[in-house]
Amino acid sequence: MNALFANLDPVEIWQATLDTLLMLGGSLLFTVLFGLPLGVLLFLTGPRQMFERRGLYGLLSVVVNALRSLPFIILLIVMIPVTVLITGTSLGVAGAIPPLVAGATPFFARLVETALREVDRGIIEASQAMGATTREIVLDALLPEARPGIIAAITITAIALVSYTAMAGVVGAGGLGDLAIRFGYQRFQTDVMIVTVVLLLVIVQILQSIGDRLVVHFSRK
Amino acid sequence: MIELKQVGKTYRLDGRDIPAVRPTDLFVEQGEVFGLIGHSGAGKSTLLRLINRLEEPSDGRIVVDGEDVTALDPAGLRAFRQRVGMIFQHFNLLSSKTVAENIGLPLKFAGGRSKAQIAERVDALLARVGLEAHARKYPAQLSGGQKQRVGIARALATEPRILLCDEATSALDPQTTTQVLQLLSDINRELGLTIVLITHEMDVIRRVCDRVAVMDAGAIVEQGTVGDVFLHPRHPTTRRFVLEAEQVDEHEQLQDFAHVGGRILRLTFRGDATYAPLLGTVARETGVDYSILAGRIDHIKDTPYGQLTIALIGGDVEAAQRRLGEADVHLEVLRP
Numbered sequence: 001m002n003a004l005f006a007n008l009d010p011v012e013i014w015q016a017t018l019d020t021l022l023m024l025g026g027s028l029l030f031t032v033l034f035g036l037p038l039g040v041l042l043f044l045t046g047p048r049q050m051f052e053r054r055g056l057y058g059l060l061s062v063v064v065n066a067l068r069s070l071p072f073i074i075l076l077i078v079m080i081p082v083t084v085l086i087t088g089t090s091l092g093v094a095g096a097i098p099p100l101v102a103g104a105t106p107f108f109a110r111l112v113e114t115a116l117r118e119v120d121r122g123i124i125e126a127s128q129a130m131g132a133t134t135r136e137i138v139l140d141a142l143l144p145e146a147r148p149g150i151i152a153a154i155t156i157t158a159i160a161l162v163s164y165t166a167m168a169g170v171v172g173a174g175g176l177g178d179l180a181i182r183f184g185y186q187r188f189q190t191d192v193m194i195v196t197v198v199l200l201l202v203i204v205q206i207l208q209s210i211g212d213r214l215v216v217h218f219s220r221k
Numbered sequence: 222m223i224e225l226k227q228v229g230k231t232y233r234l235d236g237r238d239i240p241a242v243r244p245t246d247l248f249v250e251q252g253e254v255f256g257l258i259g260h261s262g263a264g265k266s267t268l269l270r271l272i273n274r275l276e277e278p279s280d281g282r283i284v285v286d287g288e289d290v291t292a293l294d295p296a297g298l299r300a301f302r303q304r305v306g307m308i309f310q311h312f313n314l315l316s317s318k319t320v321a322e323n324i325g326l327p328l329k330f331a332g333g334r335s336k337a338q339i340a341e342r343v344d345a346l347l348a349r350v351g352l353e354a355h356a357r358k359y360p361a362q363l364s365g366g367q368k369q370r371v372g373i374a375r376a377l378a379t380e381p382r383i384l385l386c387d388e389a390t391s392a393l394d395p396q397t398t399t400q401v402l403q404l405l406s407d408i409n410r411e412l413g414l415t416i417v418l419i420t421h422e423m424d425v426i427r428r429v430c431d432r433v434a435v436m437d438a439g440a441i442v443e444q445g446t447v448g449d450v451f452l453h454p455r456h457p458t459t460r461r462f463v464l465e466a467e468q469v470d471e472h473e474q475l476q477d478f479a480h481v482g483g484r485i486l487r488l489t490f491r492g493d494a495t496y497a498p499l500l501g502t503v504a505r506e507t508g509v510d511y512s513i514l515a516g517r518i519d520h521i522k523d524t525p526y527g528q529l530t531i532a533l534i535g536g537d538v539e540a541a542q543r544r545l546g547e548a549d550v551h552l553e554v555l556r557p
Contacts, residue, residue, distance in 0.1 A: 120311075120313070122309055122311055122313035123313055123315060125275060125309075125313065126307070126309060126313035126314075127326075127330075128275060128302070129273060129275060129302055129305070129307040129385075130302065130303065130307075130326065130327040130330050130375075130379075131298075131299040131300065131301075131302035131303035131327070131330055131331065132299070132330045133299065133330075136329075136330055140326065140329065140330075141315060141326075144315065144317040144318065145315055145316060145317050147317060218317070220316045220317055220359040220360070220361055221316050221361050
């Protein structure tokens with residue numbers, strides 16, 4: 001047994017897991033913070049919606065699509081100057097969060113836009129007929145109605161972020177991905193590789209089942 | 222009082238103008254139940270939404286209780302909409318909110334009320350529509366009829382003067398339809414609420430409306446009191462609706478009559494005349510025999526009516542027809 005996992009250092013693995021979870025939590029927080037309003041804006045200004053603005057929607061779409069079409073590994077490197085400007089470093093957990101947020105926000109915003117489009121248009125019409133302002137329609141009708149869809153979007157985004165954090169390991173962010181690449185891949189320490197993969201898998205499974213439970217809890221249909 | 226003056230709606234599609242509602246005049250009195258009937262695509266749904274500007278009119282002016290709705294700015298329009306309730310075919314309740322929260326929503330939007338005041342008003346509304354026991358349920362746990370009653374309670378929350386009903390019973394079964402129509406009649410009477418409803422079922426019009434307008438291809442082709450329009454339809458579209466409601470195939474009926482001798486008349490009785498023993502009296506006095514070919518006795522809202530198709534045979538047919546014509550009935554000769 002010991003020989004089989006000879007290269008394992010529990011402290012290092014624990015630290016890497018913690019780093020991954022920190023990167024995940026921090027980047028998810030900011031992704032939701034920026035992506036939710038962006039998704040609402042995309043929805044409202046979209047075709048045949050309450051606030052239809054072709055120009056603005058077109059511009060937002062181009063930006064969102066551009067960020068989404070950029071491979072994350074490229075985004076990581078391109079963003080380094082911006083990251084240094086924001087956090088003062090391009091390394092470690094702090095250095096990973098800006099590119100993670102930049103990569104996940106457009107993705108999450110699109111998912112929010114889709115979740116809002118799923119809401120029955122009759123709900124908007126009824127709210128308008130009650131004399132609601134656009135702000136009230138969004139806060140009191142659209143977002144509550146889309147809540148299960150938005151929770152599902154957060155779950156999908158969180159899982160995408162797990163894989164992004166692994167990639168961020170390449171440019172010195174630390175975490176499980178970093179461990180897998182430095183030890184598992186470059187030093188042929190298969191045992192480290194297996195443990196990190198299993199840990200990543202467990203994180204993803206936990207995220208998914210929490211998300212599924214919340215969706216069920218908030219679904220009233 | 223709702224007044225539409227040359228109000229029309231035109232959509233632009235692929236560079237072409239599609240008229241949904243042609244410039245229309247309409248007048249709805251305070252406290253009446255006004256029905257708009259038409260097939261799908263006739264423009265009735267658009268016309269209804271022009272009243273609270275869910276559809277922006279392309280032409281004309283809308284005046285409600287002396288207020289020019291077409292001239293309102295966004296804030297004014299929202300305040301106006303809080304005085305106009307609306308219910309929908311598919312109820313449009315928020316699935317994420319309880320029955321009580323749904324009913325309280327317009328009060329929240331209207332502002333100026335404390336949570337306790339809203340709760341008190343919601344309780345009163347729940348009692349009015351008979352859903353006290355369901356306050357904490359979610360719409361998905363209710364039947365269609367219960368959902369529509371929540372819709373009605375929500376529409377009444379801000380004590381509007383006008384209620385707009387968009388095919389409010391079209392998604393309901395016949396028994397539930399009867400209950401919902403009864404509730405609408407009751408609140409119309411109790412609150413003096415003006416109701417404008419649209420439907421494609423003549424039966425709905427017959428049961429609750431005072432006046433009706435028939436729409437076809439974006440225009441009103443016939444309007445009047447429900448009695449006049451229902452019993453003496455003039456426009457082909459109206460005739461089709463009436464025949465559908467009575468489940469009569471006019472063509473089939475004429476074929477049946479071919480086998481019957483004598484003069485064929487249609488008599489229409491309204492009000493107390495419905496119950497007068499007129500036919501027997503006339504037959505005895507003029508010596509004619511009659512056979513009843515088709516008939517219906519029913520109510521238009523609260524007024525009883527009867528419509529009989531009879532054949533007169535033998536005796537003094539001319540005298541019988543004259544005698545019937547003098548009585549309190551409407552007489553049409555279907556075949557001399």
